[in-house]
Amino acid sequence: MERCNCRESQLSGILARYDGQDGALLNVLQDAQDLFGYLPEEVLEYISKHLGRPYSEVYGMVSYYAHFNTQPRGRNLVRVCTGTVCHIMGAPQVLARITEELDISIGETTRDGTFTLGSVPCFGACSHAPVIMVNDDIYGRVTPSKVAGILAKYRSQEAGISISSLD
Amino acid sequence: MTKNINLTINGQHLTVPEDTTIVDAARQIGIEIPTLCHLKDTNEIGVCRVCVVEVKGARNLIPSCITKVTEGMEVMTNSPKAREAREMVMNLILATHPKDCLTCDRNGDCELRTLADKMGIKKVDFGAPVKDLPLDDSNPSIIRDQSKCILCRRCVSVCNEVQKVSAISMINRGIGTTVGTAFDRGLADSPCVFCGQCVNVCPTGALTERYNLREVWDALNDPEKHVVIQTAPAIRVSLGEELGEEPGTIVTKKMVSALRKVGFDKVFDTDFTADLTIMEEGHEFLQRLTENGKLPLLTSCSPGWVNYIETFYPEFLDNVSSCKSPQQMFGAVIKTYYAEKFNIDPATIYTVSAMPCTAKKYEANRPEMNSSGYQDVDAVLTTRELGLLIKEAGIDWKNLEDSQFDEPFGEGTGAGVIFGSSGGVMEAALRTLSEVVTGKELDNLDFKAVRGLEGIKEAELTLGEHKLKVAVANGLGNAQKIMEGLKTKELDYHFVEIMACPGGCIGGGGQPRLSSPETRQKRMEAIYKADLGLPRRKSHENPAVQELYKEFLKKPLGEKSHHLLHTSYTPQDI
Numbered sequence: 001m002e003r004c005n006c007r008e009s010q011l012s013g014i015l016a017r018y019d020g021q022d023g024a025l026l027n028v029l030q031d032a033q034d035l036f037g038y039l040p041e042e043v044l045e046y047i048s049k050h051l052g053r054p055y056s057e058v059y060g061m062v063s064y065y066a067h068f069n070t071q072p073r074g075r076n077l078v079r080v081c082t083g084t085v086c087h088i089m090g091a092p093q094v095l096a097r098i099t100e101e102l103d104i105s106i107g108e109t110t111r112d113g114t115f116t117l118g119s120v121p122c123f124g125a126c127s128h129a130p131v132i133m134v135n136d137d138i139y140g141r142v143t144p145s146k147v148a149g150i151l152a153k154y155r156s157q158e159a160g161i162s163i164s165s166l167d
Numbered sequence: 168m169t170k171n172i173n174l175t176i177n178g179q180h181l182t183v184p185e186d187t188t189i190v191d192a193a194r195q196i197g198i199e200i201p202t203l204c205h206l207k208d209t210n211e212i213g214v215c216r217v218c219v220v221e222v223k224g225a226r227n228l229i230p231s232c233i234t235k236v237t238e239g240m241e242v243m244t245n246s247p248k249a250r251e252a253r254e255m256v257m258n259l260i261l262a263t264h265p266k267d268c269l270t271c272d273r274n275g276d277c278e279l280r281t282l283a284d285k286m287g288i289k290k291v292d293f294g295a296p297v298k299d300l301p302l303d304d305s306n307p308s309i310i311r312d313q314s315k316c317i318l319c320r321r322c323v324s325v326c327n328e329v330q331k332v333s334a335i336s337m338i339n340r341g342i343g344t345t346v347g348t349a350f351d352r353g354l355a356d357s358p359c360v361f362c363g364q365c366v367n368v369c370p371t372g373a374l375t376e377r378y379n380l381r382e383v384w385d386a387l388n389d390p391e392k393h394v395v396i397q398t399a400p401a402i403r404v405s406l407g408e409e410l411g412e413e414p415g416t417i418v419t420k421k422m423v424s425a426l427r428k429v430g431f432d433k434v435f436d437t438d439f440t441a442d443l444t445i446m447e448e449g450h451e452f453l454q455r456l457t458e459n460g461k462l463p464l465l466t467s468c469s470p471g472w473v474n475y476i477e478t479f480y481p482e483f484l485d486n487v488s489s490c491k492s493p494q495q496m497f498g499a500v501i502k503t504y505y506a507e508k509f510n511i512d513p514a515t516i517y518t519v520s521a522m523p524c525t526a527k528k529y530e531a532n533r534p535e536m537n538s539s540g541y542q543d544v545d546a547v548l549t550t551r552e553l554g555l556l557i558k559e560a561g562i563d564w565k566n567l568e569d570s571q572f573d574e575p576f577g578e579g580t581g582a583g584v585i586f587g588s589s590g591g592v593m594e595a596a597l598r599t600l601s602e603v604v605t606g607k608e609l610d611n612l613d614f615k616a617v618r619g620l621e622g623i624k625e626a627e628l629t630l631g632e633h634k635l636k637v638a639v640a641n642g643l644g645n646a647q648k649i650m651e652g653l654k655t656k657e658l659d660y661h662f663v664e665i666m667a668c669p670g671g672c673i674g675g676g677g678q679p680r681l682s683s684p685e686t687r688q689k690r691m692e693a694i695y696k697a698d699l700g701l702p703r704r705k706s707h708e709n710p711a712v713q714e715l716y717k718e719f720l721k722k723p724l725g726e727k728s729h730h731l732l733h734t735s736y737t738p739q740d741i
Binding site: 041063070 | 333336340348
């Protein structure tokens, strides 16, 4: 934790929230990822030390859940469902369009840090297939032609322009 | 009061105490149900499913290694459903397992292979690709080949529950699940202390020691080299197991004959430097006791323990005895005193040690272990490797004659022998300290309070005018308890012996595999039997040690001792 002391004080705040609770590790990891966007090594080391859980176990939990990542992410996370129903309903075409639009593949982040692209085995929203999620927003029945519009919304939010009037 | 439970297994009626598992109940009537992940008292989690049986009325097949018997239970171990399921489970495990058995380190003693044979597996279905994961050879002690791992979790349980080191855990998910360190790094970049308890329980070739047999053969075949071997106290009661003898057979004299036939120029006994350790460490303790030095004094013979305290309790490093371990003292003495005395160029001396230990390999490779001007110990073999060396040399073990160790380091006392069992270093030290302090001969040499396989033992005794409180711990989980107690000052001792492995060196990570509590018990009994069988049982009465001081070292803790036999420790940052 040499790089940033502010991280340390933020983390101690999270740990204080779960002080003395059994099985706090998962919650602490979630809150830490919400705070930093990802779980870098020094954060995991700090959590391991201060929760008194072995570092190997902390990493074991992080590596188990697809939700956690140890690499920095873009400011917006685009996730495409690759489940069977979405696949049949056109997810591969949607994914191809997103890949083209952002010029990155699954697991990568755009050079400007705006988007990270990921996939999910199933969102459990098969009736809306094909489904994608951007951050916490869910989009159902997506077609390749809708992709540019969806992504544009997040680009312009970043630029500070509200396009809600266009919806 | 224990209740009795009536049940039938394969139609046979039997009555067993409650809390008996189905596997154990079946064994009582001569039925062996296969198990794989199961390790009594350590890994009782029933994850591999190799042991499933059919129980009348149960919805699913039952893992028999963790399921307790119930009244009226009807177990069928060989019903078609149970047999097919077990075969399927075995097939699934074997599907992704490498098939290079002929050249695998575990060829001959692989539990997985033995089980496949016992279960009559003749063909592996499923065209699944074989696991192909990178090899971890980051350290001098342990090699991890995760391609051969079957995810039984024995190693994880031993590392986390018994040793409390927690260097490894289950990582990733689904088909990608492996056993690994944080960020899947090599063991060298983890808190691993190289005790090798994981290696001792691994059923496959996923965890092995780093083999040094090749280097040893090269040295033996080099006419320029003077090759000497030292053999640790604990291996004389366990080596036999690698060569077909019962646990607890004392094979000291046969071992010496075998090693001479293998071609070692000299065969020496580490008991000699165990005695030397007592002289140095005993005087170090007296010095600390009488000159207000740091107490408790913590022993330093066990390299797994030294790694542990450097990593987890560096604030206590001043309490650790500055004495090198007997292995390292031996190396240093060989390349100085011995070389001088027999006019041998130390550059041509190659020192091998046979140890019950994997951490000894790490210790021998420590950069500071070269006070003789050369690496003190050139190669370390585990008990298992020593067995292999004897087999490779084609020696007819069964018909070997007895012979004696070579002079001048062939003489060890009973005090040196008991180093091999938990409590032995303490007892050996007390035998010598009592006589050195009081100047009177002890009537009774047996300090039974510090003996035994119990994890933590305590004793109070009088040493001249001093009342002493001592403790002995074996297994790092127990060491942790002692260290936490010292930290909070709830515990207070003058002298503490700690060995990294359960039972001490007799349960070392380099010992014949699956050292069960019963096996350790037999090895321990043999150690004390060997002690009783020796003419001298006190370190300070070892004539070779006395001569070494007279001719070379002059006195315990003297200048030469300080330079050659003592060391310092470094906090490990993990």
